[in-house]
Every structure is written in C-alpha cells, then in structure tokens.
Amino acid sequence: MARIGIFLCHCGTNIAGVVNISQVREAVKDIPQVVLVEESKYMCSEMGQGGIREAIEKNKLDRVIISACSPRMHENTFRKTVADAGLNPYLLEIANVREQDSWVHADDKEAATEKAIALTRTAVAKALLNQPLTPKRVGLTKRALVIGGGIAGIQAALDIANAGHPVVLVEREPTIGGRMAQLDKTFPTLDCSSCILTPRMVEANQHPNITIFTYSEVMSVSGFVGNFKVQIRQKARHVDSVKCTGCGICWQKCPDLVPSEFDTGLGGRKIIYVPFAQAIPNVPVIDMPNCRYVKHLEAAKEGKKLPPCRICEKLCPTGAIDWEQEDQVLTEDFGAIVVATGFKPFDYGRYTEFGAGKYPDVIGLLQLERLLSASGPTNGELKRPSDGAHPKTVVFLSCIGSRDERMGKPYCSKVCCMVMAKQAILLKDHDPEIQPYVFYIDVRAGGKDYEEFYQRSQREQGVLWLRGRVSKLYQDNGKVIVMGEDSLMGRPVEIAADLVVMATGMEANDGAVDLAQTLHISYDTHGFMVEAHPKLRPLETNTDGIFLAGTVSGPRDIPETVAQGSGVAAKVLGLFSKDELATDPTVAYVDAMRCTGCFLCAEVCPYGAIDKEPSRDGRLLAKVNESLCKGCGLCVAGCRGNCINLRGFTNQQVIEEIMALCR
Amino acid sequence: MTVNITEQIQEKAREILSSGQVELIIGYQRASDGVTARPAFIRKAENVAKLIFDQTCTHNLAKYAIEHRGKSMAIVAKACDTFGINVLIQENQIIREKTYVIGVNCPGVVEVSFGQVGDKLQYRCQICQEHAPAVYDYVAGDPVEEKPLGFDPYIKVKVLEALSQEERIAFWEKHFERCIRCYACRNACPQCYCTECVVEQIDPDWVGIPIQVPEKQIFHVIRAFHLAGRCIGCNECERSCPVGIPLSLMNMKFSQDVEDQFGYKPGRDPEVCAPLATYQPDENLGIGG
Numbered sequence: 001m002a003r004i005g006i007f008l009c010h011c012g013t014n015i016a017g018v019v020n021i022s023q024v025r026e027a028v029k030d031i032p033q034v035v036l037v038e039e040s041k042y043m044c045s046e047m048g049q050g051g052i053r054e055a056i057e058k059n060k061l062d063r064v065i066i067s068a069c070s071p072r073m074h075e076n077t078f079r080k081t082v083a084d085a086g087l088n089p090y091l092l093e094i095a096n097v098r099e100q101d102s103w104v105h106a107d108d109k110e111a112a113t114e115k116a117i118a119l120t121r122t123a124v125a126k127a128l129l130n131q132p133l134t135p136k137r138v139g140l141t142k143r144a145l146v147i148g149g150g151i152a153g154i155q156a157a158l159d160i161a162n163a164g165h166p167v168v169l170v171e172r173e174p175t176i177g178g179r180m181a182q183l184d185k186t187f188p189t190l191d192c193s194s195c196i197l198t199p200r201m202v203e204a205n206q207h208p209n210i211t212i213f214t215y216s217e218v219m220s221v222s223g224f225v226g227n228f229k230v231q232i233r234q235k236a237r238h239v240d241s242v243k244c245t246g247c248g249i250c251w252q253k254c255p256d257l258v259p260s261e262f263d264t265g266l267g268g269r270k271i272i273y274v275p276f277a278q279a280i281p282n283v284p285v286i287d288m289p290n291c292r293y294v295k296h297l298e299a300a301k302e303g304k305k306l307p308p309c310r311i312c313e314k315l316c317p318t319g320a321i322d323w324e325q326e327d328q329v330l331t332e333d334f335g336a337i338v339v340a341t342g343f344k345p346f347d348y349g350r351y352t353e354f355g356a357g358k359y360p361d362v363i364g365l366l367q368l369e370r371l372l373s374a375s376g377p378t379n380g381e382l383k384r385p386s387d388g389a390h391p392k393t394v395v396f397l398s399c400i401g402s403r404d405e406r407m408g409k410p411y412c413s414k415v416c417c418m419v420m421a422k423q424a425i426l427l428k429d430h431d432p433e434i435q436p437y438v439f440y441i442d443v444r445a446g447g448k449d450y451e452e453f454y455q456r457s458q459r460e461q462g463v464l465w466l467r468g469r470v471s472k473l474y475q476d477n478g479k480v481i482v483m484g485e486d487s488l489m490g491r492p493v494e495i496a497a498d499l500v501v502m503a504t505g506m507e508a509n510d511g512a513v514d515l516a517q518t519l520h521i522s523y524d525t526h527g528f529m530v531e532a533h534p535k536l537r538p539l540e541t542n543t544d545g546i547f548l549a550g551t552v553s554g555p556r557d558i559p560e561t562v563a564q565g566s567g568v569a570a571k572v573l574g575l576f577s578k579d580e581l582a583t584d585p586t587v588a589y590v591d592a593m594r595c596t597g598c599f600l601c602a603e604v605c606p607y608g609a610i611d612k613e614p615s616r617d618g619r620l621l622a623k624v625n626e627s628l629c630k631g632c633g634l635c636v637a638g639c640r641g642n643c644i645n646l647r648g649f650t651n652q653q654v655i656e657e658i659m660a661l662c663r
Numbered sequence: 664m665t666v667n668i669t670e671q672i673q674e675k676a677r678e679i680l681s682s683g684q685v686e687l688i689i690g691y692q693r694a695s696d697g698v699t700a701r702p703a704f705i706r707k708a709e710n711v712a713k714l715i716f717d718q719t720c721t722h723n724l725a726k727y728a729i730e731h732r733g734k735s736m737a738i739v740a741k742a743c744d745t746f747g748i749n750v751l752i753q754e755n756q757i758i759r760e761k762t763y764v765i766g767v768n769c770p771g772v773v774e775v776s777f778g779q780v781g782d783k784l785q786y787r788c789q790i791c792q793e794h795a796p797a798v799y800d801y802v803a804g805d806p807v808e809e810k811p812l813g814f815d816p817y818i819k820v821k822v823l824e825a826l827s828q829e830e831r832i833a834f835w836e837k838h839f840e841r842c843i844r845c846y847a848c849r850n851a852c853p854q855c856y857c858t859e860c861v862v863e864q865i866d867p868d869w870v871g872i873p874i875q876v877p878e879k880q881i882f883h884v885i886r887a888f889h890l891a892g893r894c895i896g897c898n899e900c901e902r903s904c905p906v907g908i909p910l911s912l913m914n915m916k917f918s919q920d921v922e923d924q925f926g927y928k929p930g931r932d933p934e935v936c937a938p939l940a941t942y943q944p945d946e947n948l949g950i951g952g
Contacts, residue, residue, distance in 0.1 A: 594857070594859050596858055597756075598755055599755055603937070603940035604940055604941075618733070619732075619755075620755065638940070641857035641858060641859065642861050642864060652867045
C-alpha cells in the first residue's frame with residue numbers, strides 16, 4: 001500500500017479564486033491509499049514547503065501530489081522539497097490546476113472545480129506507478145566553442161578565456177570583427193567603431209586561451225552538454241598562415257580588382273586580399289574563382305591559353321603561396337557552444353518602387369557607413385556612387401525590411417532609427433551645408449542617451465524628420481526624386497535628392513537556418529534562433545550547453561550585444577564550474593527483448609539519441625543514449641511494437657491517467 | 664512463357680546453391696492440390712526441380728525472408744514482392760548482402776483458392792503498373808509491357824470516400840462484425856514483424872480481450888496506421904482473411920494519402936527515407952487549408 005499525501009495550493013486567489021478548494025479536498029480525500037490532504041495559501045513559500053516536508057516525515061508519505069501551478073514553474077522547487085524530506089524526487093507528481101484550469105476556466109467556477117478534481121485524481125493514478133529514479137553523472141570538457149567572430153563572439157570568447165578556460169573562435173569570413181568593423185562611428189557617443197573594436201580583436205588574437213579559426217565553418221555537431229564533438233571545416237586560403245608575415249606585397253601587386261564585400265561593393269579589393277587593414281589574422285586569402293592562375297589552369301584543360309600570372313607567388317618573400325592547399329576538417333571536443341553568428345542587412349533591392357536596387361544613388365545604411373568611414377572606399381570623403389559628386393540633399397527612408405508585413409518582416413529592427421540619426425549628424429559634421437531629411441513611421445529611441453541623441457539631431461543639427469512614408473523613387477536629371485508624404489502636415493512632399501539612404505533592417509544571417517539545424521536548436525519564421533525563454537532565459541537555447549549571443553536571436557544594438565556576449569560567458573562559466581553533470585533520469589529506454597531493430601526511433605529522434613547495439617545474434621538493436629535523450633517521447637509514440645518506454649512517463653502511467661479521467 | 668520462367672529460376676537456383684553462395688532458396692512449388700502454388704524451401708541442389716513459377720504464385724515470400732534472416736538465402740520475388748523486400752531492407756529486417764533476389768518480370772497472378780485456379784487476374788494485378796522488380800540480383804522472364812491503366816487505381820477508395828461518414832462507419836462495422844481476431848492478416852503480412860504485437864501485449868493492454876466490434880476496430884485501425892506509408896499492396900492480408908474483410912481498401916486509402924501528400928510509394932528505393940518517419944521543413948502536409 002502506498003501512502004499518498006495531496007497538497008492543494010491556493011496560489012493566493014490564482015487558484016482558490018476560481019476553484020472551490022474545499023470541494024476538491026472532499027472529493028480526493030477518500031481515494032484509496034490517500035492518507036493526507038493539506039492546503040496552503042502559497043505552497044511554494046518557505047512555509048508551504050516546510051509543511052510538505054513535515055507532513056512527509058510525520059505521515060511517512062511515499063508519494064506526494066502537489067495540486068498547483070505548471071510543473072514548468074515549480075517542479076524543480078518541489079522536487080527539492082520532497083528530496084529534503086528524504087523522498088526520491090521522482091515520486092512527486094504535480095497536477096497543473098493553474099495554467100490548465102483556474103486561469104483558463106475563470107468564467108466557469110463549477111467546471112473548473114470539477115476539472116481540478118479530475119486532474120488531481122489523474123495525478124494520483126500516475127503517481128502510484130512512479131518509480132524512484134536516480135540521475136546519472138557524466139564528466140565534461142571545459143572548453144568552449146564560439147561560432148561567429150563579431151563583437152558578441154569576441155566578447156564571449158574573451159570573458160571565458162579570461163576565466164581560464166580554452167576557447168575556439170570560429171569565423172566564416174577571412175577575418176574576425178564582424179559587422180561592427182564595417183561601421184564608421186557608433187551612436188550615441190560617436191566614438192569610432194573600429195577604434196574601439198580592433199583592440200578587442202587584437203586581445204582575442206593574442207590571448208593564450210583563445211584559438212581563432214577564420215575562414216572556417218561548423219560542419220556537424222554531435223554529443224550533448226559538456227561533451228560536444230564538433231567538426232570544423234577550415235577552408236583553404238591558399239596562403240600558408242605560418243609562413244605569411246602579412247607584408248602585403250601580394251595584394252599590392254595583384255593585378256585584378258573585384259568589388260569588395262567588406263566595402264559593400266562600393267570599393268574594390270584584390271584577388272589575394274585581406275578584407276580590411278586591421279584584419280585578424282593579417283593573412284590574405286586567394287579568391288580562387290577570380291584568380292588569373294586558376295583561370296589559366298581551367299583554360300588549359302580546354303586547350304586554350306591564358307597568361308598564368310602567379311605574381312603573388314613570385315613576389316612573396318617567404319614562399320607562403322600554396323596552390324595545393326586543401327580544406328581541412330578538424331574534429332574538436334567542447335563542453336559548451338556559443339552561437340553568435342549575427343545578422344545581415346535586408347536587401348533593399350526587393351522594393352521595386354524604390355528602384356529595385358538599380359539606382360546607383362540609392363544605397364543602404366551599411367554602404368553609407370563605408371562612404372563615411374576614413375578607411376572606406378572614398379577615404380571618408382563623401383562621394384555618391386553614380387558620379388562621385390558631393391551630395392547636398394540626402395534623404396533617409398526608414399523601416400526598409402522592418403515593420404513591413406508585405407516583405408514578411410513584421411518586426412522592428414530596433415537600431416535603424418538611431419543609425420539614421422547618427423548618420424544624419426555625421427553628414428552634417430562632414431559638411432554643414434548638407435541637408436538630411438528622414439522619413440519615419442515613428443522614432444524608436446529606447447536606450448540610454450538615445451532620445452537625447454535623436455533630439456540633438458533635430459534641434460542642434462537641423463536634420464529634418466518627416467513623419468510619413470515614401471511611395472516612390474525615380475531618377476531624373478542626376479537627382480533621385482523622392483515622392484513622399486508628410487502625414488503631420490497632411491500634404492505630399494517631393495524632394496530632389498542627391499543621395500537616398502534606405503534604413504535597411506536586420507535579417508537573419510545567411511546559413512542561420514542550416515546552422516540551427518546542425519545544432520538541433522530552434523529558429524523562428526524569420527530565421528532568428530529561439531531563446532529557451534524570451535525573458536528569463538534569453539541566452540540559453542532549448543538544447544543544454546548551447547547558448548545565444550547578439551543579433552543571432554533578433555535585432556540588437558551594440559551595447560546589448562556586448563552585454564549578451566558577457567552574459568553568455570557567465571552561463572558557460574557556470575557550466576564549467578562543475579566537474580560533472582547530472583543527467584535527467586526521465587529518459588527513454590528500450591526493451592531489447594521486443595526490439596526488432598527497425599530504427600524508426602532513430603529516424604524520428606530529434607536529438608540523435610538512439611545508438612545501434614549488436615545483440616547476441618549479431619543483429620543491431622536500438623539503445624537509448626541517456627545523455628542525449630531529452631525524454632520527448634517521440635520514439636515511444638513511433639515504435640510500432642511498443643518496445644520503448646519513457647521513465648517517469650511510461651505508457652502504463654499514461655493509460656492509468658486516461659482511465660482515471662474516464663472514471 | 665510459364666516453362667521459360669520456371670526453367671530460368673531452377674537453373675539460377677541450382678547454380679547459387681551448388682556454388683555455396685546461398686544455403687536456402689525460398690520459392691514456389693506445386694501445392695498438394697496439384698493446381699495451386701505453395702512456398703518452397705529448397706536447401707539441396709537436387710531438389711531445385713520442385714521450383715515452379717506461374718500465375719498461381721500469389722504468395723509474398725518476403726514474409727519468410729524475415730524468419731530466415733541471418734542466413735544467406737535466395738528469394739523468388741515478383742515485382743510487388745521486391746517492394747516488400749526493399750521495405751524490409753530499409754527497416755533493417757533483412758540484410759541485402761545476404762539476400763539473393765531472383766526477381767521476376769511479373770505478368771500478374773490469378774485468383775486462387777485451394778484446389779481452384781481462376782482465369783481472372785487478381786484485382787491488385789489489374790491495377791498494377793509496375794511489373795519489373797525494384798531490387799534483384801537476377802531477373803527471370805521477359806519484360807512486361809507497361810500499359811496505361813485507363814482508370815484510377817484508387818477508384819475503389821474513391822467510391823468509399825464518396826459515402827457519408829455514417830455510411831462508411833456502417834460499412835466497416837458490418838465487415839468487422841465478422842472478424843474473429845484470428846490475426847491471419849497480420850501473420851501473412853510481410854510488413855508485420857514485431858516480436859510481440861501490441862494487440863497481444865498485456866502491460867499495458869492496448870486492446871481488450873473481448874471479441875467485440877470496438878476491439879476489432881481498434882486492432883484493424885492500429886494495423887492500418889502501422890502500415891501507413893509501408894504497405895506495398897501485396898494483398899496477403901485480404902487473401903488470408905477467412906471471413907473476407909476487404910482489408911485492402913483500408914490499406915489503399917492510406918497508400919493513396921501518402922502518395923498524394925508526399926509523392927511516395929514504399930519499397931521503390933530503400934535509400935529514400937519513409938515520409939512518415941521524417942520531417943522536412945518545406946514539406947507540404949496539405950493541412951490547415
């Protein structure tokens with residue numbers, strides 16, 4: 001005979017205001033094997049918990065039912081409570097009479113009471129079949145992988161490394177630095193972006209605990225928290241990074257120029273190149289498809305002749321050019337993974353009414369950053385792309401690819417208003433005679449000193465902010481005509497602009513969805529990765545040991561991104577402060593006597609938690625890797641032969657619950 | 664034609680048995696009634712003359728391959744039977760490397776019952792549009808010309824679908840009333856290979872003991888679901904049913920849905936993952952409008 005204690009929580013008036021607790025008490029007190037029913041105003045309070053502990057000891061309870069809020073809320077709290085009283089924590093069962101009852105049936109108290117009774121009775125039926133479970137302990141590798149070498153990734157890597165743990169920083173581009181390296185100045189202080197970023201880049205590069213893999217991508221991830229195995233592909237640079245001194249003679253003498261990705265296509269770069277002067281590592285990459293020598297080799301295959309070039313190879317003083325270099329795949333062990341792969345600016349070419357990206361003097365925010373930057377393609381001189389003329393009238397269009405259902409981007413990109421204010425002020429700084437106009441829907445300047453900064457652009461710098469949308473742009477006689485509306489004045493506005501800047505919003509970066517799938521973490525409809533909880537667990541994912549920092553999970557400004565970089569480091573360090581990890585025992589297990597080895601379970605498992613193990617007759621049968629299993633139950637539902645069961649949620653228990661409901 | 668295929672099979676069987684490549688041939692031999700066929704298990708080269716193939720060879724021998732898994736064996740398989748073999752390979756029930764498939768270009772089989780051979784093709788053969796084996800190591804018989812069917816292979820399902828819900832429930836209740844839960848359908852099915860079938864499990868007892876319509880319904884619905892996207896339409900279930908329940912209708916309905924939704928037919932290629940076991944983010948489930 002079991003000795004069951006039922007604890008009914010009032011949750012203030014959350015539950016008791018709807019559910020008639022004394023009626024519930026009456027209804028459940030005579031269920032066989034129930035020896036005690038108690039109430040508390042707040043079961044989760046210290047007093048409530050004390051009452052549970054006392055009751056367990058005094059009445060020798062061996063099953064505990066708590067009829068309260070969702071187990072997602074307080075299951076862990078109460079598991080500790082019963083464990084403190086000497087009971088196995090998995091003998092506790094929670095009936096969710098708040099989220100699933102009182103909150104949703106507040107308008108029908110009678111039915112809510114009836115449901116509370118049914119839910120509590122169900123919990124009793126399940127609890128009777130609960131078995132004591134014990135977590136397993138596994139070791140962990142105290143080494144972190146940071147994916148993405150922008151400011152978020154750099155900050156996270158530095159903070160983890162400074163605490164004494166090795167970090168590998170993987171960056172897809174030839175250099176770390178990310179988007180912040182492309183910016184001219186930062187709002188609202190107007191300090192030079194690269195001046196504050198590059199010291200961090202150098203620090204990361206020189207840090208004894210940080211290994212940087214640039215021009216590299218994560219190919220596959222297996223394992224689980226504390227014990228990830230990651231394959232990293234290092235793309236061939238065709239330059240030996242050990243021999244290369246970064247002298248620069250190769251890229252000075254390379255004869256060909258193509259549009260520079262770093263300068264957003266406004267400037268040129270060589271075929272052998274470093275993206276920008278302060279690149280880390282200062283080792284160039286050969287853009288093979290555009291290289292003359294590669295073209296020569298390909299032409300030779302077809303029997304044609306092209307000059308072979310190879311100037312870089314001839315001039316390199318250390319012989320660092322390596323045409324034979326191949327991609328390398330490294331397999332590394334990590335205990336935690338930080339995803340900080342950032343964003344990309346929205347492609348404004350999708351707006352056909354604004355020239356579909358074909359008007360040369362209609363540019364995006366990032367292009368204007370490069371035009372304003374002293375290290376940009378114009379060396380900081382403001383020249384518009386079409387004819388190099390100095391613009392006098394510059395019009396900004398806000399919410400390009402933000403707050404626009406038509407483009408499938410209903411969200412606000414958060415920083416564009418402030419970027420426009422900053423750029424307008426910078427334009428004024430460059431030449432006080434420039435007149436910036438900003439068309440806006442409404443200005444979002446939430447952030448320390450942001451509103452003041454925006455006000456300054458209006459009051460001190462004479463930037464004209466026009467509330468309204470622009471309907472059309474067209475080119476006319478060297479100008480871009482902006483047809484808009486001033487909705488405050490209620491009249492149409494037409495401006496002949498020299499330069500139009502589209503305030504492009506933030507979009508999930510290329511490859512974000514593929515990466516999320518590789519990592520088995522969730523992403524939303526826009527490709528941003530999803531936090532474990534939007535408010536209380538913003539840095540965690542639903543996969544233990546994988547964390548998010550910066551714009552990978554949604555639009556953010558630099559201070560917030562850096563804060564997330566540090567925050568994520570705290571999460572990783574918290575994990576690394578342990579020497580072993582306890583695994584949740586509510587996982588699936590296979591009945592090997594029944595298993596037919598069809599491996600449908602392996603097909604449906606989202607976590608790759610099904611291992612193949614040879615049986616005595618040599619056939620492969622399924623076995624659950626308990627460290628990988630999350631107890632989602634998909635395999636249990638999928639198995640035709642009912643050969644898999646879930647500890648703490650067995651088929652038998654579920655059936656007993658259903659039977660209790662039907663009674 | 665009959666002589667031809669039989670001789671080809673016998674010759675191949677003799678060759679691979681005497682060379683030691685396989686230890687067992689699963690094929691067909693004449694049944695004791697003298698007119699129909701029954702499964703044959705040949706282990707010695709001198710016995711291969713027993714093997715036959717003609718339009719009475721209706722059994723899907725893939726079922727026996729599961730029983731003999733682990734052995735090196737050869738199996739005589741019509742086109743549809745090879746689909747069943749492919750599903751079993753896909754689900755790791757038989758080992759391709761150890762299974763020598765003697766595929767048959769199949770012109771279709773006729774209605775048979777003990778001692779009787781009909782002159783009409785079985786319905787599944789009338790609607791068959793794939794006469795060549797999908798997996799084989801050797802093919803017997805000449806290729807059969809694939810002719811357009813001229814009517815919807817799922818026409819029987821469509822007729823049933825046209826009925827109202829009440830009429831459909833009545834239709835199935837009428838048939839399930841006769842079911843005696845003998846499980847012949849399950850035992851004949853090459854895709855039913857569970858060590859212990861859920862309907863026979865007692866903890867939990869998914870299906871109750873009474874031989875009443877609800878229990879029978881549950882059994883048939885479980886089986887239909889377990890076969891969804893896996894049934895290759897060999898119709899052994901319906902052929903083996905002693906009370907003549909039109910089980911193929913239920914299986915065809917699922918086959919039609921899986922084909923419509925995913926463009927998938929089971930057993931054509933064991934490398935292609937079964938659609939009901941996977942999820943592709945871009946797949947259109949045709950639900951929610």
